[in-house]
Amino acid sequence: MLASSLAAAGLPCLDLSARAAAGPGVLARAVYGAAVRGDALANDPAYAEAVAARCRTIVPEGSLKWPVIRPNRETFDFGDADRIAAFAGRHGIGLRGHTLAWYGGMPSWTDAITSRAEAERVLSEHIERVVSRYAGLITSWDVVNEPIPDAPSSPGDLRPFVWTRTLGADYIPIAFRAAASADPTARLVLNEYDVEFAGARFKGKRDALLAIARRLVDSGVPLHAIGLQAHLFADRSIDRDGLQAFLREIRAMKLDVLVTELDVVDVSLPGDVEARDRQVAEMARAFLSAVAEVIPPSTILTWGISDRYTWVPTYFTRPDGLPNRPLPLDAAMRPKPLMAVIERYTRSAS
Numbered sequence: 001m002l003a004s005s006l007a008a009a010g011l012p013c014l015d016l017s018a019r020a021a022a023g024p025g026v027l028a029r030a031v032y033g034a035a036v037r038g039d040a041l042a043n044d045p046a047y048a049e050a051v052a053a054r055c056r057t058i059v060p061e062g063s064l065k066w067p068v069i070r071p072n073r074e075t076f077d078f079g080d081a082d083r084i085a086a087f088a089g090r091h092g093i094g095l096r097g098h099t100l101a102w103y104g105g106m107p108s109w110t111d112a113i114t115s116r117a118e119a120e121r122v123l124s125e126h127i128e129r130v131v132s133r134y135a136g137l138i139t140s141w142d143v144v145n146e147p148i149p150d151a152p153s154s155p156g157d158l159r160p161f162v163w164t165r166t167l168g169a170d171y172i173p174i175a176f177r178a179a180a181s182a183d184p185t186a187r188l189v190l191n192e193y194d195v196e197f198a199g200a201r202f203k204g205k206r207d208a209l210l211a212i213a214r215r216l217v218d219s220g221v222p223l224h225a226i227g228l229q230a231h232l233f234a235d236r237s238i239d240r241d242g243l244q245a246f247l248r249e250i251r252a253m254k255l256d257v258l259v260t261e262l263d264v265v266d267v268s269l270p271g272d273v274e275a276r277d278r279q280v281a282e283m284a285r286a287f288l289s290a291v292a293e294v295i296p297p298s299t300i301l302t303w304g305i306s307d308r309y310t311w312v313p314t315y316f317t318r319p320d321g322l323p324n325r326p327l328p329l330d331a332a333m334r335p336k337p338l339m340a341v342i343e344r345y346t347r348s349a350s
């Protein structure tokens with residue numbers, strides 16, 4: 001729907017065919033992209049330039065979340081998301097959607113939903129409206145985001161929020177089916193974090209994610225890929241064996257893998273910038289090499305592109321007061337060692 005209105009407004013639609021023709025060696029590698037902020041794209045030319053130059057796909061960091069597009073029950077506000085879609089169109093960049101069913105920051109009007117029938121109607125209608133608006137433009141959706149608690153008590157444990165309260169575990173297949181019916185061509189992703197580390201809590205997360213994926217696949221629900229958010233923490237270690245065993249199960253289910261929110265939380269690393277950037281890059285390398293050995297990810301996105309705009313300091317400020325450096329470009333848009341690591345696994349934008 002939006003694709004035709006962009007075309008009518010004279011804005012170019014996506015045409016990745018020239019890029020796709022780059023050659024067989026290149027095709028084996030992931031598409032690189034980043035989460036973007038609409039206000040920064042509009043007001044910060046250096047940032048917009050970096051995104052346009054380096055990304056082949058982008059995802060709105062917040063503009064498609066429920067509190068933004070559904071401030072109240074009656075209103076849909078697509079302003080921010082449309083501006084990001086127009087930016088992607090102007091620059092021939094692909095677009096992902098994030099997210100349709102997530103416990104994080106649900107608007108308070110949804111607290112009034114108590115019956116199963118109403119919940120199913122509101123969730124399905126929301127998804128149909130949002131996904132059909134961007135059908136053909138947003139080619140990949142984080143349909144369900146972070147369904148599993150931080151320390152799951154069993155593989156079936158789900159986060160409590162409006163949809164589990166009213167629909168139980170069924171909210172997940174309901175969401176995927178609604179998304180597929182609104183855009184049968186979109187790739188539908190189940191997205192989660194804390195899947196890669198060593199320790200019982202993280203093994204619990206992998207088991208719970210596999211259980212959800214299996215249930216969907218076994219019942220013929222349209223699930224196409226697992227999104228590994230990959231918010232890496234420098235003070236944790238990657239469980240290479242555990243992660244690879246998990247990925248082999250994913251591969252056996254014939255699902256793709258995307259890295260959807262890569263960054264490295266650097267609170268525990270030394271202040272020295274060179275040493276810190278090196279260790280951040282090394283952490284990402286350890287993770288990406290473990291993943292790519294089992295399933296080369298089709299897409300690798302970082303959660304932001306430049307240290308100028310990152311969620312990390314909101315939760316993880318450094319004890320020495322220095323600015324965090326979790327992303328591939330520094331605050332002055334200069335590439336860091338993390339960018340070089342990502343470039344080994346991705347196709348270049350140019």
Ligand code: 9MR
Pocket residue numbers: 061062065104105145229261310311
């Ligand atoms: O980076 C996002 C931040 O700007 C928002 O305030 C926050 C709440 O909507 O969400 C952040 O993004 C999260 C993403 O949606 C899901 N995975 C974890 C991300 C970082 O917290």
